[in-house]
Amino acid sequence: MIGYLARRLGGAVLVLFGLSLLLYGLFYLAPSDPAVLTCGKGCTPERLAEVRHAMGVDDPVFTQYRHFLEGIVAGRDYPAGPNTRHCPAPCLGYSFETDQPVTALLADRLPVSASLAFGAEVLSLVAGIGAGLLAGLRRYRWLDRVVNGLVLAGYAVPVFLVGLLLLLLFCVQLQWLPFPTYVPLTTDPLAWAQNLLLPWVALAVIQTAAYARLTRAGIQETLAEDHIRTARAYGLPESRIVRRRALRGALLPLVTLTAIDLAAIMTSAVLTETMFGLPGVGQLLVGAVNQIDLPVVVGVTLLTGLLIVIANAVADLLYAAVDPRVELR
Amino acid sequence: MTDLVVEDLRIRFGDTVAVDGLSFELPAGGALGIVGESGSGKSATALALLGLHTAAQVEGRITFGADNLTTLTERRWRQVRGAQIAMVFQEPLTALSPFHTIGDQIAEVYRLHTGASRRAARDRAVEVLRQVHIPDPARRAASYPHQFSGGMRQRALIAMALSCRPQLIVADEPTTALDVTVQAQILDLLDEVRETTGTSLLLISHDLGVVTGSTDHVVVMRRGVAVEQGRTDAVLVAPEAAYTRELLAAVPHPKPPRTIDGEPLLRLAGVRKHFRQRRRGEPVRAVDDVTLDVRAGETLGIVGESGTGKTTLARLMTGLLTPTAGTITLDGTDLRRRPGGSVQMVFQDPMSSLNPRRTIGESIADPLRLSGVRDPRPHVEDLLERVGLARREYDRYPHQLSGGMRQRVGIARALAPHPRLIVCDEPVSSLDVTTQAQVLSLLEDLRTEFGLTMVFVSHDLAVLRQIADRVAVLYEGRIVELGDTASVYEQPQHAYTKELLAAVPVTDPAEARRLRALRRAQVTA
Numbered sequence: 001m002i003g004y005l006a007r008r009l010g011g012a013v014l015v016l017f018g019l020s021l022l023l024y025g026l027f028y029l030a031p032s033d034p035a036v037l038t039c040g041k042g043c044t045p046e047r048l049a050e051v052r053h054a055m056g057v058d059d060p061v062f063t064q065y066r067h068f069l070e071g072i073v074a075g076r077d078y079p080a081g082p083n084t085r086h087c088p089a090p091c092l093g094y095s096f097e098t099d100q101p102v103t104a105l106l107a108d109r110l111p112v113s114a115s116l117a118f119g120a121e122v123l124s125l126v127a128g129i130g131a132g133l134l135a136g137l138r139r140y141r142w143l144d145r146v147v148n149g150l151v152l153a154g155y156a157v158p159v160f161l162v163g164l165l166l167l168l169l170f171c172v173q174l175q176w177l178p179f180p181t182y183v184p185l186t187t188d189p190l191a192w193a194q195n196l197l198l199p200w201v202a203l204a205v206i207q208t209a210a211y212a213r214l215t216r217a218g219i220q221e222t223l224a225e226d227h228i229r230t231a232r233a234y235g236l237p238e239s240r241i242v243r244r245r246a247l248r249g250a251l252l253p254l255v256t257l258t259a260i261d262l263a264a265i266m267t268s269a270v271l272t273e274t275m276f277g278l279p280g281v282g283q284l285l286v287g288a289v290n291q292i293d294l295p296v297v298v299g300v301t302l303l304t305g306l307l308i309v310i311a312n313a314v315a316d317l318l319y320a321a322v323d324p325r326v327e328l329r
Numbered sequence: 330m331t332d333l334v335v336e337d338l339r340i341r342f343g344d345t346v347a348v349d350g351l352s353f354e355l356p357a358g359g360a361l362g363i364v365g366e367s368g369s370g371k372s373a374t375a376l377a378l379l380g381l382h383t384a385a386q387v388e389g390r391i392t393f394g395a396d397n398l399t400t401l402t403e404r405r406w407r408q409v410r411g412a413q414i415a416m417v418f419q420e421p422l423t424a425l426s427p428f429h430t431i432g433d434q435i436a437e438v439y440r441l442h443t444g445a446s447r448r449a450a451r452d453r454a455v456e457v458l459r460q461v462h463i464p465d466p467a468r469r470a471a472s473y474p475h476q477f478s479g480g481m482r483q484r485a486l487i488a489m490a491l492s493c494r495p496q497l498i499v500a501d502e503p504t505t506a507l508d509v510t511v512q513a514q515i516l517d518l519l520d521e522v523r524e525t526t527g528t529s530l531l532l533i534s535h536d537l538g539v540v541t542g543s544t545d546h547v548v549v550m551r552r553g554v555a556v557e558q559g560r561t562d563a564v565l566v567a568p569e570a571a572y573t574r575e576l577l578a579a580v581p582h583p584k585p586p587r588t589i590d591g592e593p594l595l596r597l598a599g600v601r602k603h604f605r606q607r608r609r610g611e612p613v614r615a616v617d618d619v620t621l622d623v624r625a626g627e628t629l630g631i632v633g634e635s636g637t638g639k640t641t642l643a644r645l646m647t648g649l650l651t652p653t654a655g656t657i658t659l660d661g662t663d664l665r666r667r668p669g670g671s672v673q674m675v676f677q678d679p680m681s682s683l684n685p686r687r688t689i690g691e692s693i694a695d696p697l698r699l700s701g702v703r704d705p706r707p708h709v710e711d712l713l714e715r716v717g718l719a720r721r722e723y724d725r726y727p728h729q730l731s732g733g734m735r736q737r738v739g740i741a742r743a744l745a746p747h748p749r750l751i752v753c754d755e756p757v758s759s760l761d762v763t764t765q766a767q768v769l770s771l772l773e774d775l776r777t778e779f780g781l782t783m784v785f786v787s788h789d790l791a792v793l794r795q796i797a798d799r800v801a802v803l804y805e806g807r808i809v810e811l812g813d814t815a816s817v818y819e820q821p822q823h824a825y826t827k828e829l830l831a832a833v834p835v836t837d838p839a840e841a842r843r844l845r846a847l848r849r850a851q852v853t854a
Contacts, residue, residue, distance in 0.1 A: 226423035233379050233418075234411035234438045234489065244437075248428045324473045325427055 004328040008316075012309040019305045020068070023298050028061045034292050038096045054079055055096055068093065068298075092302060093295025095288070102299035105284060110303075112182050113280035115192065116272065117265035119200040124207035125258060129251065131208070132215025136250070137242065139220060147212060154209030163202040163275040170198060180276040199276045203269055207261060211254060218250030225249070252323060259315035263307035267300060331394035331413070331496045332356050333378075333529065338389035340373045340382065340553075347373040347385065349553040355546075357496065360523060360530040362540030362561065364576075365550035366761040371533045374550075375501045378531070379416055380406045393497070412442040415490035417500040417519075421482035425474040431458070431485045432470025439492045457488040460525075461518055479635075480511035487518060491526065498522070499531045504539060508634035509788060513832035513848055516543050520845070535761065537580055538791075538834025541565055542841030549573045562838045579766035580836055581795040586815045589798050591625035594782050595646060595664075595672075595750055600655035602641050615641040617806035618655075623750070628776065628783040630797025630814065632790055632829070638806040643754045643786045647674045659750070670700055670746025677755035679735035683727040689738045690723030696746040712741040717771060733764035737771065744775065752784045757792060769796055790833045794818055802826050 035052040036043065043051075052058040056067060056078065067076065071091035078085040078094050087094050087101040094101050135147035170177045180198055183191040222228065223246050231241045270282035281300060288296035320326045333355040340348040348370040355361040363371045377387050380401060391398040393414065401409065410416075418424040426434055435457060436450035445453065451470070458466035461484040474482055483503060490498050500519060504512035520543055523530050534540050540547055541561060548558040549570065557570035568574045600619045603612040615638040623629050623646075633639040644650040645657060648664050657664040659671065673696075676682035683692050690709050697705035710720040716737040727735055736756060743751050753772070757765040773796065776783055787793050793800055793814070800817045802810040802825065809823045821827045831847050 226418065226420055227426040229381065230416075230418060230424045230486075231426070232410070233381055233416040235407040235409070235441060236437070237407060245426050245428075323428065325475045 001328060005313075008313045012306075012313070015309055016302060016305050020298065020302060021065070023301055024061065024065050024068070027294050027298075033057070034096075034294050037292055055094075092299040095293050095296050097288075097291045097293040097296075102295050105296060106281065106299055106303055109279060109281045109284050110266070111184060112278050113266045113269065113273075113282065115182075115185060115196055116199055116203065116269055116278060116280060117262055119193075119196055120203035120207065120265060120269075121258060121262050123200050124204035124211055125254070127204065128208040128211025129215050129254070132212040133219060133242075135212065136216040136219035136223075144216075147216070151209040151212050154205045154212075157205065159202055159206065159271050160275055162205050163198070163272060166198045166202055167275075180278065182278050196278075199272050199278060202275070203265065203272045210257070214253055214257065215250060218253060219246060222246040222249040248322060252319065255318050255322065256312075256315045259311040259318070260308065263304070263311035266307055267304040331529075332392075333497055333531070334390070334392040335374075335378075336390040336392070338374065338377060338391065339387070340370065340377055341386045341388075342384060347553055348377070351389075351548075351550070351553070351555050353546075353548050353555065353558060355497070355529050355531060358523070358527050358529055359546065360520075360532065360544040362544035362547040363531065363533045363550060364535070364537055364540045364547060366535055366576075366763065368552065369550040370553040371535075371550050372501055375416070375499050375531070375533050378497075378499055379410055379414055408442070411438050411490075411495070412493045413495050414497045414499060415493065415495040417483075417486050417490050417498060417503045419502040419505055421479060421486050421506070422474060424486060425482060427474060430471050430473055431477065435470075435485070435489045435492050438489055442493045453492055454488075457491045458485065460491060460522070461485070461488045463488070479507050480514060483507060483511075483515050484518065487515070487522065491522060491528075494526065495528055497529045497531065499533070501533045502535065503532070505535070509790065509834075510634065510828055510832040512539070512834070513844075516834075517845060517848060519543060536834055537565065537576060537762070537836045538841070541836050541838050542834060542845055549576070565836055565838060576762060577836060579763040581766070581769070581789075581791040583794045583815075583818070584796075586813060587627075587798050588813070589624050589627035591627060591782075593622035594625040594660055595623040595784075596656075596658045597621045597646070598656050598658075600642075600645060600652045600657060602638075602645055602650060603653045614806050616645060616652075619806075619808055620655075621801060621808060621811070623782060623784055625749075625782055626780065627798045628785055628796055630793035630800040631784060631786045631803055632788065632793055632800060633803030634788055634829075637803045639786045639788075639803050640754055641806075642803065643674070643752050643784065646750075646784055647672050647752050649674070670696060671748055672750045672752065673743035673746065673748040675736075675739050675743045675751060675753040675756045678759055679732070679739040680727060682739060683735065685727055688724050688726055689730070689735075692727075693738065693742045693745055696742065700746050709741075709745070712744055713738075715775075716741045716744075717767075731764075732760055733768060736760060736764075736768055740768075740771065740775070744779070747779075748781070750782045750784070752786070754786045755788065756785075758787065758789060765792070772796065790818075790829060802829070 035048060035055055035057055038055065039048050039051045056064060059067070070076065071087060071089070071093070073089060075089035076087045076091045078087065085094060090103065092102040095105060098105065131147045131150070135144040138144050171179050177194060177198060180195045183195050185192045228241060228245055231245050267281045267285065269280060270286050273280040273283045281303070284296060285300045288300065316328065320328050336352050338348055338351040339346070351374060353361065363374060365371045373385065376382050378391060378398070380398060387399060389399065398409070425431070432451060432454040435454035439445060439453045440447070440450040455466045455470050458470055463469050463481060463484055477485060503519070504515050507515060516539060519530060519532070522528065532540060532544055544561050546559065547561045547564050548555050549564065549572065550556065551572050556572045557564055557568065564573060565577065568577060598620050600616060601614070602616040603614050605612045619642065631639050631642060641650065645652055648667065659667045683689065690706065693709045693712060694705035697708055702708060706723065710723055713720055713722055718734060718737055730738065757768050760768060769792065772783070775781060785793065785796055797814050799812065800814050801808045802817070802823065804825045810817060810821065810826045817826065818830065821830055828851070831844050831851065835841050835844065
């Protein structure tokens with residue numbers, strides 16, 4: 001077990017290392033010079049050289065990458081005229097557009113994204129598993145057909161449409177909910193949930209559809225297995241068979257999917273964040289790409305990679321905990 | 330105690346009649362066998378005894394004690410299942426839940442029917458596991474099914490059946506997935522359970538030999554109808570129905586021995602095949618130092634149970650695997666430089682070894698095209714005819730054929746490039762006994778007609794005794810005994826060969842009793 005964790009950790013470091021290398025390679029090949037943008041209009045060659053030096057882009061790419069790695073371990077100082085801008089370890093770079101270390105930006109945005117992802121995930125798991133079970137246990141009856149129809153609709157409807165309709169209905173027409181603004185959980189849990197409710201629903205629609213489908217297929221497949229027949233042949237009531245014997249097998253595939261989804265939403269729910277005006281990581285990324293704020297792009301990408309790697313490891317551990325046949329080695 | 334009386338049982342799936350007017354009686358404490366080939370309705374009958382049919386229409390009377398089972402409510406059924414009638418299923422791996430320990434699964438059933446405390450249920454689980462001879466039952470009760478061997482899983486299922494002290498145990502093909510020595514142990518166990526607990530046993534099998542040794546009455550079924558029933562001694566010794574005689578005739582019979590003194594065609598010298606394990610650990614020695622000649626014109630039988638390396642050996646002989654050490658030569662040259670098509674293989678499962686998306690004709694034509702035949706269709710059609718299929722079957726797909734027909738296709742494909750040696754890996758083990766007999770006689774005819782040399786790998790000693798001239802006994806990757814078929818069967822030297830031979834199910838009731846006594850003596854010795 002400890003050996004397994006050590007190997008996974010080593011693997012994670014390697015993946016992130018490779019990812020950062022790839023990113024640096026790509027940016028080096030990219031035709032635009034971020035210093036030109038930062039320097040702005042009326043930029044003189046002397047000023048540009050100064051900016052380039054301040055941003056650290058005048059070094060050869062290998063030196064830049066080395067500085068980047070050193071920054072992660074030890075922190076880093078950027079020269080800015082007479083002063084220096086300090087970026088404490090782990091330093092993922094410095095955003096000159098916003099004049100802040102990337103880590104500070106991420107720390108600002110991550111709670112928003114995490115709140116969004118967590119709530120949406122809980123909501124879609126509850127609704128998806130519930131609907132999937134109802135459909136799976138009533139195969140080909142009307143309830144199953146209704147759920148199947150809703151699943152297809154959930155896949156088909158774009159998230160911005162759902163979001164706009166929700167806003168129109170609950171914030172404008174009925175005025176049951178405030179226009180969403182982000183309130184930290186620690187400040188006011190009720191307001192936190194109230195403000196995030198609509199974004200959660202909007203984001204959960206597609207995932208609910210996916211989970212419902214998977215659950216329906218899983219429960220049907222499991223109920224057709226031989227050991228379920230054995231349970232029936234020994235007089236176990238159907239409800240108990242579903243609860244004690246079938247559910248676990250049916251929900252196993254959801255473990256991996258949920259973990260990856262959770263990690264993915266945190267950095268990619270751009271549409272939802274934009275629509276509801278939530279300052280999350282997705283928005284940060286889109287802004288950074290538009291501004292060619294490369295350090296932020298690197299930071300967000302590495303964060304995504306880290307989250308996915310962690311989610312994968314957690315999924316594997318959970319899987320092994322649920323299924324005794326799986327051995328971690 | 331309780332008698333089981335089945336009267337005029339009819340089971341229909343839509344328009345298909347699975348069982349058509351079946352009647353039989355099983356007195357308390359008795360043992361009844363239902364024997365028949367696939368599609369005879371024997372499993373449908375078993376499910377009906379437990380009311381487990383969901384898609385079928387069941388008519389007739391099944392009387393068990395005071396109850397007519399066919400009219401029970403679902404609620405009442407649940408009280409009967411497991412408590413009064415318990416079922417032992419065929420596939421012990423899939424028949425147990427992979428997520429719960431063996432002990433928990435048994436205890437759950439016991440608690441459900443007796444309302445016992447958790448502790449009492451756990452004790453009962455350990456007790457029945459001990460009764461079916463699971464070593465160290467208190468500890469093994471905490472194991473999951475995948476941590477048990479096939480034989481132990483089947484014992485665990487029998488333990489579950491025993492847990493609530495039922496009056497009837499229905500065992501549906503309880504030994505089909507098991508090795509022959511394990512099969513004998515399980516059958517002996519069922520017999521012992523019946524003796525010690527007084528429960529009656531309904532044993533369902535496709536194998537006449539299995540039923541012979543373990544039952545006192547037998548019902549022979551065919552296409553949903555009982556063609557014959559009576560005392561096992563009488564039915565199997567002097568069958569009245571033509572179908573029963575046909576079944577008995579299809580059971581492999583020893584042939585007068587042939588002595589083939591041909592030159593060695595295939596020579597294996599010091600052949601080893603080791604497979605490396607994932608991450609450290611000793612490699613698996615699947616084949617470990619095998620030296621062996623296959624003489625031109627002979628049929629060499631290779632017998633062994635699962636995990637003895639017989640399939641690995643077959644693949645080495647066909648060049649599908651290369652040995653870790655040692656040499657294999659065909660007619661004096663290294664097997665790797667053999668002429669194309671000179672060694673062919675017939676696989677165990679013709680369904681999975683034929684491409685489901687291609688017609689069988691195309692599958693057979695492939696090796697011909699490889700050897701440069703421009704228009705293979707006429708050749709393929711000749712081959713189809715030769716293996717007993719119609720020429721028009723060329724354009725059909727594997728799923729449209731029966732198991733026996735598919736295996737004929739596998740044989741035709743092996744014959745296509747005019748091989749000198751054919752290696753058959755369990756070619757008849759997935760077939761019904763009458764089909765098996767037909768395929769075996771086809772192979773014998775082809776051998777003579779084409780002057781083939783054959784290696785026949787099987788777990789089934791009876792089949793080998795019929796078809797093989799010499800037999801090699803494989804155990805843990807080594808050949809422990811090799812000799813003329815007659816001498817190996819009549820004077821086995823190695824202890825493992827003796828054990829195998831004592832475990833073979835036979836259709837002669839007196840012989841079956843003698844072998845059971847012999848096995849008991851081996852166990853106590």
